[in-house]
Amino acid sequence: MKKFIYDESMQFRIMTEKQVKEVHENALYVLENLGMIFAYEEALRLLEKAGCEVDYESQKVKFPRSIVEKCIESAPATFDLYDREGNFYCTFGDGKTRFNPGSSAGNILEADGQTVRLSRVKDLKLLTKVAQSLPHIDFVSSSIVCEEAPGELGSQYLYYTEMQNSVKPIIGGATDAEGVPRTFKLFEAVLGSEENVRTKPYAIFDICVTSPLKWSHIGARNIIDCANMNIPIELISAQIAGATGPVTLAGCILQHTVELLGGLVLAQVVKPGHPVVYGGAPCIFNMKTMYTPMEAMECSMVTAGYAQMGRFYGLPVHTYAAMSDSKIVDYQAGSETARSGLLAMLEGVSNVSGAGGLNVIAEMSIEKMVIDNDFIGTLKHLENGINFDETSLAAQLLIETGSGGNFMNKKHTLKNYKKEQNYSNITMNYQERASWIKEGRADIMDKARAYVAEIDKKTICPLSDERRKALDEAFTEVCKDAGLTEETAKELIRMYDEA
């Protein structure tokens, strides 16, 4: 992908070429004159060495234009991802939009669609199995946390669980400073060697800036560790318009640009060419209700803006979408999921986190993820476009059929309907009202529940005994490294097995 080019190929563009360039110029101005905080000494040293202006006391870093531009140039447009079995999975940033469930929700909406409670390892296990089974959920993720896991363990119990229930690449991250090297050990155990982890990237790590304009100790260290360990990075700004970011959408896009370029420079300074995804999770502050929706239209508009910036920089883009701020799986859930998911695709976003998510992604519904999968299937049908050739245009067929004719009995229909129409569907209702009533009025949640119950009975892509043993050993080591006892590690493994 070329750099510093206005991307005409995106279907939805909210800014003109002039505006994109104006955001870029303003971002460079802010980076050069204000800069931002990096609360981690090694980051300050690395940035100073690269030519940035560093004040160690205030931890502020100012970025000369030339360094920012050089780092934009060195970051790649695409990179390959591999699955748990070491097979090539996809080229990330290839122009396709891929989807993964939620991220880091603390609660689960139970199958009844009403009860919300803290999420546990049994929920993550089931969610991951279901995500593995769904054709349009492309990656798994650290979608929910496990109540059982001690805080010291960060996200390690999540990886431990995810890797045993899916072969799909993981969208993850670290919630503590030691997180990246610890997860690396778990990956190494499952993938077989350090070299495999380094040469066949199996995960992308989300790393969040603290808006406005601060990379925390954890964030800065995660960036450095990921770059050193060859784990692709997804930089994320989750600014809240009107609180941790300007209330104006253009201002949010500017701040987002400044924040991400700061993180990008650090990653490229550590290792030029390291894959960085241009990500975000924009929220707004609703002045009437003091709520911070992630799926208000304004959030999609900010995403549209920063997606244009990311593509201007020749980087793959990420966002949170295809989820909802509703509290239940209702019309609002459907409309927000559809609106934001479709817009993300038309905005040229490579990776969309959110399926299954509700209420500012504080809650996950496994059933909603199943329904979202059906919706995402329709997006992928759209993404494939229309078949356009002599056969599909069918002028001759039209002439043969003529006024008042019927296409139902034509060979052309039988031959083409599976290619032309999307029949990937688990939960949506495409039947007459009468037959629907006759079959018992199953609603969309009923169908999703039935699907989840079926998957729950199955064992899906378990690790071999040997790999499982290696993972358990690595997990125990990681627990000990985090200050936990071997007994706690064993207890966590037991709870996993019983979940």
Place this chain on the structure above:
Amino acid sequence: MKKFIYDESMQFRIMTEKQVKEVHENALYVLENLGMIFAYEEALRLLEKAGCEVDYESQKVKFPRSIVEKCIESAPATFDLYDREGNFYCTFGDGKTRFNPGSSAGNILEADGQTVRLSRVKDLKLLTKVAQSLPHIDFVSSSIVCEEAPGELGSQYLYYTEMQNSVKPIIGGATDAEGVPRTFKLFEAVLGSEENVRTKPYAIFDICVTSPLKWSHIGARNIIDCANMNIPIELISAQIAGATGPVTLAGCILQHTVELLGGLVLAQVVKPGHPVVYGGAPCIFNMKTMYTPMEAMECSMVTAGYAQMGRFYGLPVHTYAAMSDSKIVDYQAGSETARSGLLAMLEGVSNVSGAGGLNVIAEMSIEKMVIDNDFIGTLKHLENGINFDETSLAAQLLIETGSGGNFMNKKHTLKNYKKEQNYSNITMNYQERASWIKEGRADIMDKARAYVAEIDKKTICPLSDERRKALDEAFTEVCKDAGLTEETAKELIRMYDEA
């Protein structure tokens, strides 16, 4: 608007410039070599006089290329609409997307969200009042039929009801051959004079082709009458891919083009320059369930194609969207409404029929229309784009606020939040789960029901006694003209008043 130009300004384009031109060339080829049926002698005579090749026995008309091109040239890109009070309402085709509820549903989904029954005049009265009250429903329409009205009366009882409960322009149509002149009489009574009806268009008439490739007696006569009486026309092909149209989406786009150009030629032959909207209601035939969804993704893809053709011809475009094939107001209803509504807007559609519609628009839900209005409000917020100037970009504010700062207490926030954020909302949930539970867990349908109940208590924009009297007289005349007795007319008026 220029003619025969590939429209780069549309946000979503499913065909390339080359493909658009190929559809055009193929359509001209089919029009010239196969043509289509017009089952109305006057239409045949008019088309023959204009230079088409007419076979009176088979009623087939073949169209020389030059005539088709001339008629495309003469049809206008925009036209003005007026409200019931004679005030300018909008320029149709000005680049904005406008929305109106459903059309011609025979059933109503009651407020309980479960019970479906035949629709009655009380439903149309309430629906029209609610549509009048909603800020994002731009037009009213013959959204539901009235069980009480005798078949002979066509749509006249609908107009009688709509005009008394809304001042917004009407998207209507005629279901019988005499429909247009009869409705004209009702309009004349309410608008005050024949001249007002002719010079201040207050309605657009939907006229449907019988796919494949046939303009019925009713359709052809409606076109001629509308053109003569200066009522803007919305030509609609409702072909079903795989049944009354080719199963291939490209084939559907081609057939749609042929069908609409045929109708367009007739309208322009009657009166060059008469406003014609390039409309459609594409369905697909689901081979698994024998169902014909209107809101499957494939339908939006066909719309994307014919919208490009309509814009290529410099015409305003119409479609059915922002509705759902679900049987209840659930996630599917929300996601299909959002996906199709958003796509229609990005496809540059001027007029979207469908809000409130369910189950292949066989059913209307007034509550869903209220919820759809909220969703449409978010689309209009998107349509307005982002404010982009020095104030909104706020680089200086960013520098003043700096790392770790807070925007909540900034004047900039207070001054701009109402402009930047969409606060038009009746039913969507933008609050914390805790406060939602505390307030009684009102779901989206509860809120819509409460809104409808409030409107139900009100009288909204009634006609003056004088205008009402004129309308009653005209309605009675129309009833008699349709072969009904004066007593039946009085009974219908009484039922209206009691509804």
